[in-house]
Amino acid sequence: MIKAVPKPLEEVLDLVKDFTKVLIVGCDGCVTVCEAGGSKEAKVLASALRLYFTQAGKQAQIDETSLTRQCEKEYLAQLSDKMDAYDAVVSLACGCGVQYMAEMYNNKIIYPGVDTCFLGVNEERGLYAERCQACGRCILAETGGVCPIARCSKRMLNGPCGGSDQGKCEISKDVPCGWELIYERLKTLGQLDRFEKPVDPKDWTTSRDGGPRTIVREDLRI
Amino acid sequence: MRLQYPPSVRIIEVPCTGKVDIMHLLMAFEYGADGVIVMGCLEGDCHYGAGNLYAKKRGNRVKEILDKVGVGGERLAMYNLTSGMGGRFAEIIREITEKVMELGPSPIRVATGKAVRPIAEVTT
Amino acid sequence: MSVTTPSKLQKMIASGNFAVTSEVGPPRSADGAVIEHKGNLIKDYVDAINVTDNQTSVCRVCSLACCIRLKLMGLEPCLQMVTRDRNCIALQSDILGAASFGIHNILCLTGDHQHFGDHPKCANVFDLDSIQLIQTVKMMRDEGKLLGGHEFAVRPQMFIGAAANPFAGPNVAMRVSRLAKKVAAGVQFIQTQCIYNLDKFKEFMKLMVDRGLHEKVAILAGITPMKNVGMAKYMQKRVPGMDVPDDIIRRIGGVPKEKQAEEGITLAVEQIQELKEVEGVRGFHIMAIEWEEKVQEIVERGGLYPRPQLA
Incomplete structure (x- = not known):
């Protein structure tokens, strides 16, 4: 799922401090799971903003709501009769949700309330780790189910580099060497022959490098 | 044990x-x-495992928020004690009440014009 | 505009004469003689020679190596640098390397997307964009500092250039606005996109003059002679951001095939004559794409020869 962290409160305060009617919109999708932007976080942020405005002696209306998902028009449309009542909206969705809301409510000021980080897993509550970079052409079948694009700091396709030390990456002792993980997994699976086969340069056109991406599924579209 | 607290x-x-x-x-x-005290069991003694540890984390988060929004994190405190520590309970209440008296009324009450009477009298 | 670097191009612009630059494209092989040959063809007709940096994302001999070669021949190179292929470490490293050989002109570009080139599947970098590259060169030159904060004594004495395309979308006003941003970042000269729509270019220059931007940055008008009507049509239809009016197609196409090249040169010369009268135009950047041997004729017939010799 998409992983995000709440923006520092002072950053949000700075964005909205000159408004008097602000709506905080949580998203019940990915950002709820990593506790960055769900309905709960929307309530906390709204309360914090109310405290801020009140102590500053400013009359302000700060409300919160949350949508099932902000990356779909149907859910965003649920805000249509509310929007006029606010000067600005803080969306706690990932970057997709913020942009989609801004597309739908073209004249409204929409600010992001979280920093969207990566596609990852929940290792524990409060510990999320990257696993996928959405390169558009999955090679996990060749790499023992461990992605070198997401998990090697140099995104090498023929690793590990000489910086791998005791299973850790040269950039930090807290970062496992992705290629050592691949090697170990291939060994476990009895597929070490794959390890010695040079991998050709990757086609990056389906990744970020190829420009903004679209999926067109004619089998699904009406 | 008839302990006095504010x-x-x-x-x-x-x-x-x-x-x-x-x-x-x-x-x-x-x-x-003007102030909030969270009183939990001793760390390691939570009947449910880690309830008081969660409370501590949440309390710290709220203190941080209060600092950033101009209310002041020092208005929130958390203590850990057992049900057998009535004396310490009363003492903590007195200490914190005194501290909050020193801090004065919450900026929220001041701003909304509700801070008109002394917030408390400390009796010992 | 005063002289602040050892750049001969900057000196020419400061002198009030029309400056003339041209460009040479490096070969797609390790043949260094190509650049030497192209450099010799144009050296007496221009004040500085741009070397393109893997233009249109086609892999070629690197711009830096070619610039060094030109410099060693006693010519005045202008290092074109795109941010597509290198991160800020490599970019700054190449700037220092160029300066260490006495290269004093740089053209800061973002670069075409690799989609257009011969390696469409490759990754791109774009660590910086053109405006950030301008800022970076300026910081290295004026503050003796790298982006990472390291301070050094021997600074690259770069005359900083960039490109501008008055014809790209959405409108001329936005293009002036973007150029203003480059000026704010520290750019000192601009080589424009090839100009065919003179009316639109004049509109662009008028807005530049209205804002006083022509006093802050030297505009070198981009001139590319048409070889034939096929090239004109290709430029009109296929090259993004290029504005080739229909009357140009009609004019080049209106003469017999064997005369089209000559007509293209004549058109370029007429454009130069007309552009000389446009306020804010400080010189010309002649991009004779794989047609370097025609630069001499264009410069001579454009009344830009002989090049003034400055002390």
Whole structure:
């Protein structure tokens, strides 16, 4: 799922401090799971903003709501009769949700309330780790189910580099060497022959490098 | 044991401090509380495992928020004690009440014009 | 505009004469003689020679190596640098390397997307964009500092250039606005996109003059002679951001095939004559794409020869 962290409160305060009617919109999708932007976080942020405005002696209306998902028009449309009542909206969705809301409510000021980080897993509550970079052409079948694009700091396709030390990456002792993980997994699976086969340069056109991406599924579209 | 502590304190009972939510604490301040104390069991002694540890984390988060929004994190405190420590309970209430008296009324009450009477009298 | 670097191009612009630059494209092989040959063809007709940096994302001999070669021949190179292929470490490293050989002109570009080139599947970098590259060169030159904060004594004495395309979308006003941003970042000269729509270019220059931007940055008008009507049509239809009016197609196409090249040169010369009268135009950047041997004729017939010799 998409992983995000709440923006520092002072950053949000700075964005909205000159408004008097602000709506905080949580998203019940990915950002709820990593506790960055769900309905709960929307309530906390709204309360914090109310405290801020009140102590500053400013009359302000700060409300919160949350949508099932902000990356779909149907859910965003649920805000249509509310929007006029606010000067600005803080969306706690990932970057997709913020942009989609801004597309739908073209004249409204929409600010992001979280920093969207990566596609990852929940290792524990409060510990999320990257696993996928959405390169558009999955090679996990060749790499023992461990992605070198997401998990090697140099995104090498023929690793590990000489910086791998005791299973850790040269950039930090807290970062496992992705290629050592691949090697170990291939060994476990009895597929070490794959390890010695040079991998050709990757086609990056389906990744970020190829420009903004679209999926067109004619089998699904009406 | 008939221990005295300031009458300005309103006690809200919860089954475990693990039940205390960030929103409970924030709402208390929104409603104008000058200070909030969270009292939990001793660390390591939580009947439910880690309720008091969750409470501590939440309390720290709320303190941080209070600092950033200009209310002041020092208005929130958390203590850990057992049900057998009545004397210490009363002492803590007196200490915190005194501290909050020194801090003065919450900026929220000041701003909303509700801070007209002394917040409490400390009796010993 | 005063002289602040050892750049001969900057000196020419400061002198009030029309400056003339041209460009040479490096070969797609390790043949260094190509650049030497192209450099010799144009050296007496221009004040500085741009070397393109893997233009249109086609892999070629690197711009830096070619610039060094030109410099060693006693010519005045202008290092074109795109941010597509290198991160800020490599970019700054190449700037220092160029300066260490006495290269004093740089053209800061973002670069075409690799989609257009011969390696469409490759990754791109774009660590910086053109405006950030301008800022970076300026910081290295004026503050003796790298982006990472390291301070050094021997600074690259770069005359900083960039490109501008008055014809790209959405409108001329936005293009002036973007150029203003480059000026704010520290750019000192601009080589424009090839100009065919003179009316639109004049509109662009008028807005530049209205804002006083022509006093802050030297505009070198981009001139590319048409070889034939096929090239004109290709430029009109296929090259993004290029504005080739229909009357140009009609004019080049209106003469017999064997005369089209000559007509293209004549058109370029007429454009130069007309552009000389446009306020804010400080010189010309002649991009004779794989047609370097025609630069001499264009410069001579454009009344830009002989090049003034400055002390």
